[in-house]
Amino acid sequence: MLNSFPEILAPAGSLDKLKVAILYGANAVYVGGQKFGLRTAAENFTLDELREGVEFAHSHGAQVYVVLNSFLHDKDLSELPDFVKFLEEIHVNAVIVSDLGVVKTVAKLSKIPIHISTQASTLNVEAAKLWKKMGATRVVVGRELSVKEAGKIKREAEIEVEMFIHGSMCMAYSGHCVISNFTQGRDSNRGGCAHSCRFEYSLDMGLDTQEKKKAYFMSSKDLEGLRILPEFINEGIDSLKIEGRMKSHLYAGTMSKVYSEALAYYKIHGHFLSDDLLLWESELSKVSHRAYTSASLVQKAGAESIFNERENSSDTEWQMVGKVVEANPKTGIVIEVRNAFNQGDEIEILPFVGAAIRLVTLEITDIMLRPVSRTKPSTLVKLPFVDGVEAMQLVRQKVKA
Amino acid sequence: MKITTFAQTLHDLNLIKDQDLDEVILGHKDFSRFGKLKTQDLIQLSQRARELGLKVIFEWDILMTEGVFENVIAALPSLLEHVDILRVQDPGALEWSLANTQKTLQFIAENGNHNIVALQGWIDHAQGRLERIILSIELPKDIIEEYARNLTVPCELLGLGRILLFYTPRQLLSPLYDDQKLYHQELIAIGESEESPHKGFPIVENQHGTFMFHIKDFCLIEYAQELSQRGLHYFRIDLRWSEMTLLKDVLEIFKNANPEKFEAFKLNYKQELMKGYFHVNKTDVLFPKLKNHRLQNREGNYLGEVIEAEKGSHLAIQIKNPLGLKASDSLKIVHPKGEEFSVKIYSLKNLALEEVEFVGPHQTAIIQFVGGVWVKSHVFLEKELATNL
Numbered sequence: 035m036l037n038s039f040p041e042i043l044a045p046a047g048s049l050d051k052l053k054v055a056i057l058y059g060a061n062a063v064y065v066g067g068q069k070f071g072l073r074t075a076a077e078n079f080t081l082d083e084l085r086e087g088v089e090f091a092h093s094h095g096a097q098v099y100v101v102l103n104s105f106l107h108d109k110d111l112s113e114l115p116d117f118v119k120f121l122e123e124i125h126v127n128a129v130i131v132s133d134l135g136v137v138k139t140v141a142k143l144s145k146i147p148i149h150i151s152t153q154a155s156t157l158n159v160e161a162a163k164l165w166k167k168m169g170a171t172r173v174v175v176g177r178e179l180s181v182k183e184a185g186k187i188k189r190e191a192e193i194e195v196e197m198f199i200h201g202s203m204c205m206a207y208s209g210h211c212v213i214s215n216f217t218q219g220r221d222s223n224r225g226g227c228a229h230s231c232r233f234e235y236s237l238d239m240g241l242d243t244q245e246k247k248k249a250y251f252m253s254s255k256d257l258e259g260l261r262i263l264p265e266f267i268n269e270g271i272d273s274l275k276i277e278g279r280m281k282s283h284l285y286a287g288t289m290s291k292v293y294s295e296a297l298a299y300y301k302i303h304g305h306f307l308s309d310d311l312l313l314w315e316s317e318l319s320k321v322s323h324r325a326y327t328s329a330s331l332v333q334k335a336g337a338e339s340i341f342n343e344r345e346n347s348s349d350t351e352w353q354m355v356g357k358v359v360e361a362n363p364k365t366g367i368v369i370e371v372r373n374a375f376n377q378g379d380e381i382e383i384l385p386f387v388g389a390a391i392r393l394v395t396l397e398i399t400d401i402m403l404r405p406v407s408r409t410k411p412s413t414l415v416k417l418p419f420v421d422g423v424e425a426m427q428l429v430r431q432k433v434k435a
Numbered sequence: 436m437k438i439t440t441f442a443q444t445l446h447d448l449n450l451i452k453d454q455d456l457d458e459v460i461l462g463h464k465d466f467s468r469f470g471k472l473k474t475q476d477l478i479q480l481s482q483r484a485r486e487l488g489l490k491v492i493f494e495w496d497i498l499m500t501e502g503v504f505e506n507v508i509a510a511l512p513s514l515l516e517h518v519d520i521l522r523v524q525d526p527g528a529l530e531w532s533l534a535n536t537q538k539t540l541q542f543i544a545e546n547g548n549h550n551i552v553a554l555q556g557w558i559d560h561a562q563g564r565l566e567r568i569i570l571s572i573e574l575p576k577d578i579i580e581e582y583a584r585n586l587t588v589p590c591e592l593l594g595l596g597r598i599l600l601f602y603t604p605r606q607l608l609s610p611l612y613d614d615q616k617l618y619h620q621e622l623i624a625i626g627e628s629e630e631s632p633h634k635g636f637p638i639v640e641n642q643h644g645t646f647m648f649h650i651k652d653f654c655l656i657e658y659a660q661e662l663s664q665r666g667l668h669y670f671r672i673d674l675r676w677s678e679m680t681l682l683k684d685v686l687e688i689f690k691n692a693n694p695e696k697f698e699a700f701k702l703n704y705k706q707e708l709m710k711g712y713f714h715v716n717k718t719d720v721l722f723p724k725l726k727n728h729r730l731q732n733r734e735g736n737y738l739g740e741v742i743e744a745e746k747g748s749h750l751a752i753q754i755k756n757p758l759g760l761k762a763s764d765s766l767k768i769v770h771p772k773g774e775e776f777s778v779k780i781y782s783l784k785n786l787a788l789e790e791v792e793f794v795g796p797h798q799t800a801i802i803q804f805v806g807g808v809w810v811k812s813h814v815f816l817e818k819e820l821a822t823n824l
Contacts, residue, residue, distance in 0.1 A: 105547030135553035161527035221718035337610035
């Protein structure tokens with residue numbers, strides 16, 4: 035099906051994050067099972083969780099795509115058929131695949147739609163045509179493409195096109211980096227990437243001086259395409275993907291909320307000339323990130339797209355302090371605390387739709403109703419009930435200097 | 436097993452002919468990642484190669500965004516008559532070549548493609564037009580043999596040459612130079628990182644982007660005879676970063692498998708050498724250590740997770756199982772470090788602190804504290820387990 039408006043496709047590294055992403059507005063989520071994906075270190079989904087996740091998504095009108103995007107060795111491939119049959123049985127909406135062996139296996143054993151992963155580096159019309167002949171219904175194009183190039187691929191190859199709109203980026207062509215394989219003994223294309231591109235390197239550039247240049251020269255800034263949203267729509271891109279199955283609940287929720295609200299605005303107004311744009315950008319800045327770039331979405335990524343800073347040097351002033359576990363007038367708001375906050379602090383609860391609910395935490399108790407002046411991570415606390423607050427909503431706070 | 440290699444000059448061609456090889460790979464600067472030949476140079480080399488009786492393989496191994504692809508295919512037709520075989524890597528190049536040329540094709544399947552279903556899939560897609568497939572250097576020898584014997588076209592493997600680790604279309608070195616005129620010139624650097632045990636990665640930036648190589652070169656020439664016996668058809672010798680004059684030495688070792696000569700060759704070769712995963716590929720064995728597998732068991736009778744544990748007071752359990760938790764249930768709680776606790780519930784409350792008989796899914800249950808249990812411990816319904824068994 036070719037959509038007139040793109041879907042917002044969010045990452046879900048766990049069942050909990052799947053629910054968060056969908057409740058905050060994602061039209062679809064992509065998830066990984068315990069094998070065959072590229073995020074070996076992520077919590078990922080058990081079979082029971084996959085089943086529950088699909089049921090939850092479908093009951094909320096959302097779709098679930100399962101990543102099978104490792105480049106599998108023969109022994110891995112032999113374990114795939116049972117999983118494919120299971121995925122068809124629970125009615126996942128698509129699988130995301132890089133490896134032709136996996137494409138062939140899925141096509142032979144099921145009728146599950148096949149999306150070609152960005153790991154396959156589909157970069158041009160001819161490549162998309164090839165994958166369509168192989169049985170794919172969609173290509174997740176390489177992050178080296180502009181929106182216009184992706185639009186051309188959609189029109190000329192007559193295949194659904196998915197593009198990344200937000201998140202961390204490989205500097206290398208995806209699927210074409212084997213640094214981890216040969217330096218750490220971990221197959222990056224089977225989920226073992228050690229992120230060597232984020233290291234600082236000392237470079238002997240053959241200059242006359244003996245001085246070596248130190249640089250994080252292979253580290254890319256993060257992709258951010260909010261202002262380009264109208265271009266994605268005009269080019270008929272089918273799906274806008276947010277990177278980040280390893281990232282936090284706050285990330286999954288905020289990204290789903292911002293991009294879905296921005297898209298909804300465009301659907302209604304047909305333009306993007308809104309003060310809300312600044313608000314959405316402000317929301318994006320409240321989640322941990324490297325400096326943002328539009329990378330190659332408009333023109334080929336240049337020097338300004340290189341992050342060239344130490345990892346963890348995110349400049350966000352906000353952090354997630356918890357998640358609402360339960361909220362009703364009888365019990366109050368129960369928060370599972372992730373980062374400590376104090377009595378009297380201002381916190382924000384992010385509703386599924388609309389502006390953040392600001393609260394000053396005048397009254398905090400533990401769940402045994404004893405007063406708390408400073409909360410602790412990995413505990414539950416109660417606040418007085420406020421209208422609009424529901425379970426699964428995320429709580430954040432501006433970090434004080 | 437036959438040898439294939441690259442030529443960049445007329446002198447290279449003569450060296451190749453001296454070794455009685457019957458083909459040569461030519462790299463045009465606009466089509467090949469490391470090709471340096473301009474169109475006229477390529478035509479001249481191609482003519483000379485054909486005069487020498489060499490088949491000319493045209494290397495088209497760059498990955499191409501749509502804009503690059505349009506430019507490249509506009510320039511290709513004028514070159515086609517001068518080459519015998521197209522050697523492609525981008526699936527788009529394969530598809531275009533199948534539809535728009537009559538040329539015989541070779542497909543570079545060096546990235547991924549670690550299963551026979553994928554490899555045979557590429558061959559089948561080409562419907563008889565593929566004359567060779569180039570295998571990944573990450574494959575161990577047993578697998579190479581299996582593929583060489585079972586795939587329906589001949590297989591080629593790198594025998595000697597650099598190991599490409601990283602390929603991006605972005606220019607990463609030139610921004611580090613002050614002179615902006617250096618853009619689109621070939622730049623070379625040597626990199627090392629305190630976070631990596633390996634020092635001295637060669638890095639190249641050219642018009643196609645930036646490439647980083649391993650500090651050691653890949654070398655299987657001491658195993659050439661073995662690979663030949665295992666059925667491999669072609670062995671590629673890539674001396675573009677080294678000395679083409681070494682071709683003669685390589686061929687001597689290839690033909691005679693002389694260990695002393697190989698040791699001497701290693702001493703003279705300017706890079707250290709490695710065999711990669713020729714004997715065994717265990718690049719997935721570390722994966723189980725990347726996360727706590729005690730916390731991965733969430734199937735079947737998994738009830739939920741401890742989200743608060745207050746010593747002497749209570750445990751709060753987030754219920755994730757659709758069955759919920761009954762006051763009469765028995766539990767098994769597994770600490771993240773693996774310790775297990777059997778628990779009979781004697782106090783069950785909801786978050787309103789009401790004594791209840793049942794707490795439903797997606798709610799939080801409060802039970803008595805259990806010594807040794809901490810947050811993130813996993814909780815299982817022991818009674819359900821017994822029933823299931």
